[in-house]
Amino acid sequence: MNKELNRQKAPVYHQITEINLPKDECGFLANKMPYHVLSGGSQEIVIVELMFNAGVIHSNQLLVASTANTMLVSGTRHHTAQQIADTFDFYGAELRTDSNFDHATISLFCLNKYLDKLLPLLCEVIEESVFPETELKTLMADRKHKFIVNQAKTAVLANNAMHKMVFGAHPYGRRAELPDYDLVTSEILRDFHAVHYCAANCRLMVAGCVTDKVMQTIEATIGQIKTGRKSTLKDFVLEPINNDKTQIIKRKDAVQSSLRMGLRTIKMDHPDYHRLNMLTMVLGGYFGSRLMTNIRKEKGYTYGIYSRLHPQAQSGLLCVYGDIKSGHSQQVADEVRKEMQKLKDEPISNAEMALVRNYMMGELLQIFDGPFNCCEAVSRAIDLSSGINYFNEEQACILNTQPADLQEIANQYFDLDNMVTAIAGNE
Amino acid sequence: MIQFDRLTLDNGLQLIVHQDRTTPIVAVNLLYKVGARNENPERTGFAHLFEHLMFDGSKNIHDFDHHLQVAGGECNAFTTNDYTNYYITLPKQNIETAFWLESDRMLELNITPEKLEIQKNVVIEEYNQRYLNKPYGDWMLIMRYLAYQKHPYMWPTIGKDTLEIKYASMDEVNSFFYNYYAPNNAILVVAGDVETEQVKALADKWFGPILRRNTHITPLPVEPEQTVPQLLVLKRNEPLNAIYKGYHMDGRLGPHYHTADLISDILAGGESGRIKQHLVKEQKIFTDVNAYITGDMDPGLFIVEGKLSDGVTYEQAEESIKNELRSLWEKPINDHELTKVKNNIEVKKTISEVNVLNKAMNLAYYEMLGDAAMINTDADKYQKVSVEDIAQTAQRLFRHENSSTLFYKSAQTSKQ
Numbered sequence: 104m105n106k107e108l109n110r111q112k113a114p115v116y117h118q119i120t121e122i123n124l125p126k127d128e129c130g131f132l133a134n135k136m137p138y139h140v141l142s143g144g145s146q147e148i149v150i151v152e153l154m155f156n157a158g159v160i161h162s163n164q165l166l167v168a169s170t171a172n173t174m175l176v177s178g179t180r181h182h183t184a185q186q187i188a189d190t191f192d193f194y195g196a197e198l199r200t201d202s203n204f205d206h207a208t209i210s211l212f213c214l215n216k217y218l219d220k221l222l223p224l225l226c227e228v229i230e231e232s233v234f235p236e237t238e239l240k241t242l243m244a245d246r247k248h249k250f251i252v253n254q255a256k257t258a259v260l261a262n263n264a265m266h267k268m269v270f271g272a273h274p275y276g277r278r279a280e281l282p283d284y285d286l287v288t289s290e291i292l293r294d295f296h297a298v299h300y301c302a303a304n305c306r307l308m309v310a311g312c313v314t315d316k317v318m319q320t321i322e323a324t325i326g327q328i329k330t331g332r333k334s335t336l337k338d339f340v341l342e343p344i345n346n347d348k349t350q351i352i353k354r355k356d357a358v359q360s361s362l363r364m365g366l367r368t369i370k371m372d373h374p375d376y377h378r379l380n381m382l383t384m385v386l387g388g389y390f391g392s393r394l395m396t397n398i399r400k401e402k403g404y405t406y407g408i409y410s411r412l413h414p415q416a417q418s419g420l421l422c423v424y425g426d427i428k429s430g431h432s433q434q435v436a437d438e439v440r441k442e443m444q445k446l447k448d449e450p451i452s453n454a455e456m457a458l459v460r461n462y463m464m465g466e467l468l469q470i471f472d473g474p475f476n477c478c479e480a481v482s483r484a485i486d487l488s489s490g491i492n493y494f495n496e497e498q499a500c501i502l503n504t505q506p507a508d509l510q511e512i513a514n515q516y517f518d519l520d521n522m523v524t525a526i527a528g529n530e
Numbered sequence: 531m532i533q534f535d536r537l538t539l540d541n542g543l544q545l546i547v548h549q550d551r552t553t554p555i556v557a558v559n560l561l562y563k564v565g566a567r568n569e570n571p572e573r574t575g576f577a578h579l580f581e582h583l584m585f586d587g588s589k590n591i592h593d594f595d596h597h598l599q600v601a602g603g604e605c606n607a608f609t610t611n612d613y614t615n616y617y618i619t620l621p622k623q624n625i626e627t628a629f630w631l632e633s634d635r636m637l638e639l640n641i642t643p644e645k646l647e648i649q650k651n652v653v654i655e656e657y658n659q660r661y662l663n664k665p666y667g668d669w670m671l672i673m674r675y676l677a678y679q680k681h682p683y684m685w686p687t688i689g690k691d692t693l694e695i696k697y698a699s700m701d702e703v704n705s706f707f708y709n710y711y712a713p714n715n716a717i718l719v720v721a722g723d724v725e726t727e728q729v730k731a732l733a734d735k736w737f738g739p740i741l742r743r744n745t746h747i748t749p750l751p752v753e754p755e756q757t758v759p760q761l762l763v764l765k766r767n768e769p770l771n772a773i774y775k776g777y778h779m780d781g782r783l784g785p786h787y788h789t790a791d792l793i794s795d796i797l798a799g800g801e802s803g804r805i806k807q808h809l810v811k812e813q814k815i816f817t818d819v820n821a822y823i824t825g826d827m828d829p830g831l832f833i834v835e836g837k838l839s840d841g842v843t844y845e846q847a848e849e850s851i852k853n854e855l856r857s858l859w860e861k862p863i864n865d866h867e868l869t870k871v872k873n874n875i876e877v878k879k880t881i882s883e884v885n886v887l888n889k890a891m892n893l894a895y896y897e898m899l900g901d902a903a904m905i906n907t908d909a910d911k912y913q914k915v916s917v918e919d920i921a922q923t924a925q926r927l928f929r930h931e932n933s934s935t936l937f938y939k940s941a942q943t944s945k946q
Contacts, residue, residue: 189802248769249818255664359655402651461599
């Protein structure tokens with residue numbers, strides 16, 4: 104037995120001062136589609152992700168962008184939905200569609216050895232989807248059911264109310280209602296698809312074991328997608344936030360209340376974004392954050408309460424969210440404001456600064472552990488900021504920011520007068 | 531092929547080291563062989579409550595999270611019916627911090643009645659968030675009661691209800707800790723850019739001094755074969771009619787486990803799965819349907835679930851599921867379908883080997899099952915399954931008397 108072991112004293116830790124960022128190799132395919140490659144990893148797997156400017160803001164009608172995206176795989180001129188699903192499943196591949204306010208993506212995750220079997224079909228679903236009426240009906244029956252189930256969730260109700268208050272009439276604030284599901288037709292989808300799903304309106308990301316052979320296969324398939332034209336976007340106006348900044352949605356049978364607080368804020372390409380991101384981390388971004396310490400650790404009112412920045416193309420959003428013990432959500436909302444005010448009034452201690460600095464460097468190191476982990480973060484930085492360089496700036500910010508800087512940022516951006524609060528539950 | 535070294539410390543702690551030179555991150559995974567199945571039937575939810583207490587400070591370390599975050603690390607834990615798993619990922623330079631933290635909380639906890647009270651509240655809010663405050667959130671809680679008569683799988687890891695957690699006392703906390711959180715009841719796996727000698731030295735330094743404990747594990751009751759089908763119709767204020775069916779199946783090491791797993795993929799793996807194609811797209815009985823296995827160590831459940839389309843009756847839904855299951859043995863599946871689900875297993879295995887944390891967790895899990903080397907051989911068992919195996923296993927599995935059915939009858943559907 105080692106008698107000299109001192110368990111009171113932490114082992115010496117080494118500060119992480121540099122992260123090995125991947126090289127972002129980029130260029131254009133023959134059809135002018137821009138591409139980015141994140142190469143690495145020890146397994147022969149690859150992700151091919153195509154991102155189109157075909158998000159919610161690109162359509163005047165609700166649900167059109169997401170439905171067009173989901174239904175890419177619902178049948179083409181040459182294959183039925185079942186044949187498509189069967190082919191991707193047969194090779195153990197994962198084909199995912201996903202859309203948000205700004206973009207719509209379709210991505211393929213498969214073993215390298217099957218890529219040449221699957222890419223032609225991927226191109227076919229992107230270019231030659233036909234949006235069959237019967238498939239649309241089946242999909243909408245499911246989506247309506249999911250909508251109805253979601254309306255029974257306090258988290259969904261509070262989240263929607265918060266977004267509506269923050270973004271008003273802007274597309275970011277709009278939410279579909281049940282009747283909207285019956286207004287989407289195959290024809291509308293075909294029109295939307297014809298305009299938005301082309302090479303000039305797309306960005307390709309390839310991550311994983313990206314060999315020359317992979318790039319040749321991609322050039323021979325995705326590189327042949329018709330060029331088309333880049334989508335234009337009309338100018339949206341963000342009106343000042345309405346006077347009504349609190350909304351309570353009463354749900355008698357809820358056993359918990361969902362609290363969502365939101366504040367419109369800067370975008371990811373703003374020079375202060377990194378520091379605001381760091382401040383948001385202090386507030387509620389990790390387990391030891393101010394909010395978790397106050398509301399979970401000290402009061403036990405929640406399983407989790409967090410704050411985060413949502414990077415979006417047209418406006419940033421700072422959001423606080425948590426599911427709270429019934430009867431306490433107003434009190435918790437007040438506590439959130441107090442914690443934010445505290446960050447405006449007092450600089451954080453050097454110890455807390457060091458803690459957050461080390462934690463964030465560790466987090467960054469973990470994000471850049473292999474091409475699959477960092478794919479999503481890099482993709483976002485390419486679209487909304489300066490690409491890989493964003494993470495160089497991020498590192499510099501984490502290592503150099505001082506408590507006084509964060510206090511200044513808090514005073515500039517924690518605009519409590521314009522922060523909205525939505526609560527859904529038995530309050 | 532995942533290479534690893536395996537050794538046992540004098541105090542009984544099992545140690546596994548896997549080297550992966552490609553990553554700056556090291557994963558430290560500590561598995562305790564205790565889960566909800568080991569709980570006192572009057573204190574269900576205890577193993578999970580205990581998992582929360584493990585983050586509340588140990589003998590020499592007041593704030594676990596603080597020290598880990600300072601070292602740039604992340605951690606979490608989960609409790610299943612079979613085991614409790616704690617994991618840390620951190621920069622490899624700071625690996626010793628993980629040993630310091632994990633060994634201290636194996637040595638002795640520092641729980642006060644106040645901390646216990648707060649964690650009880652947090653767990654109750656977790657219970658509410660995950661199981662009660664959303665439609666159908668409690669289906670598995672009810673399914674367990676329908677399906678099990680004797681085996682402790684009859685309660686979920688979160689506990690039968692929140693009342694039992696409220697009564698947990700400090701004495702119970704302490705005796706649970708000394709009995710189960712012992713070096714001789716744990717498996718430590720370290721994966722990353724490390725040397726076995728280096729890891730062994732760290733383990734000797736930090737875990738070596740912890741004494742072996744007199745751990746007593748009560749043998750678990752064996753669930754008798756189900757002979758009568760169970761049906762529960764719940765009239766609820768849920769938005770839609772929904773059906774959940776559970777069939778008893780083999781445990782993780784049982785001879786038909788892998789076959790049953792493949793059957794679930796044939797039925798609902800990917801969009802091309804049979805029940806998704808037949809029951810949602812063609813017959814439109816359901817708007818959403820799924821099939822999967824619980825994957826427990828002891829005999830677990832094969833689940834089929836679905837949300838009924840508007841206007842479809844319970845009887846029609848039940849009959850359509852039965853028809854699909856019956857066709858697995860009446861019209862044997864074709865080679866194409868079998869190859870498809872086997873290919874999927876191959877891809878899943880490749881993906882599971884991408885990151886060190888995943889590898890560390892899997893090594894610990896297979897070692898608990900009996901042999902960490904199964905991480906390299908388990909996938910072969912799927913490849914050996916034949917068309918006949920599928921038919922025979924399906925026929926034995928999906929007997930009506932082996933089923934438990936939960937039907938949520940919506941009080942709202944008449945309005946739609």
